[in-house]
Amino acid sequence: MSSATSAAMTGRPSREDQEHQKMLRRARTRHMIARILTYILLIAMTIIIIFPLLIVLITSFTPNKLTQTWPPKVIPESFTFDNYTSLFQRMPIGKQLLNTVIFAGAVTVFSVFFDSLAAYGLSRIDFKGRGLLLGILIATMMIPGMALLIPVYKLLASMGLVNTYWGIIIPRMADVGGIFLLRQFFISLPKDLDNAARIDGAGEFRIFLQIILPNAKSSVLVVTMFNFMGNWNDLLWPLIMTSRPETRTITAGLAMLTGHGSSVTPYGVVMAGALISALPLLIIFFFIQKSFVQGIAMTGIK
Structure with missing residues (x-):
């Protein structure tokens, strides 16, 4: 058994x-x-x-004298709002925030538009020399940005664009990284969509606006967010192109606080400004994080 x-x-x-x-x-x-x-x-x-x-x-929120103590304390003995009061007294924080919004917003709009147009041409239109042009664009990414600062500054200065919005916006109106990222996503879209639209009499710009962009919302959102964050946090270029407090962005303004006019760095004031600078990005990312992560995932799918 x-x-x-x-x-x-x-x-x-x-x-x-x-x-x-x-x-x-x-x-x-x-x-x-x-x-x-x-x-x-x-x-x-x-x-x-x-x-x-x-x-x-x-x-x-820590008193400035406590930020200079050693060893530093993670939780201070007392808190204060004086750092925020001093920040608004030392720099035109409202004006510099507005400058940052205009700079980052305008660069993002122009860059995403021109990047997507270039990506459309390099991915959906067959023309002689397309591969060579793409190779040249990618090769320009190997040129250090520092090597271009002086020539670009001298060119813009000769045009009278120092301490102006256009002076900091124009050099950032296109980005090779964004072109390459969008091109990789545009390639994954079926070309039958383009051919059907051409049969119906649609032109290239109409195909780009009404067919390609609506199907590429996720990748466009990723490029948009990267552009906006990168330019919002940019320090070197706005610092070079602006010399007056009322024309600087908030990152350039905070950089001038470090050791400016004193041998002691006001860390509490600088951290207050850094927090104010970071809050808009945190709020934006909080509302679009799901679409942003989804866009990053879909951009790598072919």
Whole structure:
């Protein structure tokens, strides 16, 4: 008589069933341990990522004399709003925020428009020398930006564009990285869409606006966000092209606070300005994070 038959007669589970149950319990235990370890790792990474922002937040409410003490204290003995009051007294924060919005917003709009147009031509239109042109564009990414600062500055200065919005906007109105990223996504779209539109009499610009862009919202959003964040946080170019406080962006204005007119750096005031500068980006990303992450994932799919 087999063990299964005897187990059925006695009403007890067979040896095979017992081994199967043990394997299931082991699998569940391993799965639970792996999940717990994953959560611990994610929590630790989240703390590491958020910790610098927490330091900025705490330091912005810390009296300046306490920020100079050693060893530094993560949680100070007292808090104050004087850093924010001093920030508004030291620099025209409202005007510089407006300058930053105009600079980053205008560059983003122009750059996304021109980048998407160039990407459309390099991905959807067959013309002689297309591969060579793409290679030249990619090769320009190897040129250090520092090598172009003086020639570009001298050119814009000769045009009287120093301390103007156009002076900081014009050199950023196109970006090779954005062109390449959008081109890679445009290639993945079926060309039957273009051909059907051409049969109906649509021109290239109409195909670009009404067919390609609506189907590439995710990749356009990624390029838009990268452009806006990069230009919002840009320091060197606005600092070079502006010399008056009322024409600077907020990052350039904060850079002038560091050791400006004093041997002691007002870390609390600088951190208050950094927090104000970062808040708009955090708010924007909070509302579009789902579409942004989805766009990054879809941009890599072909």
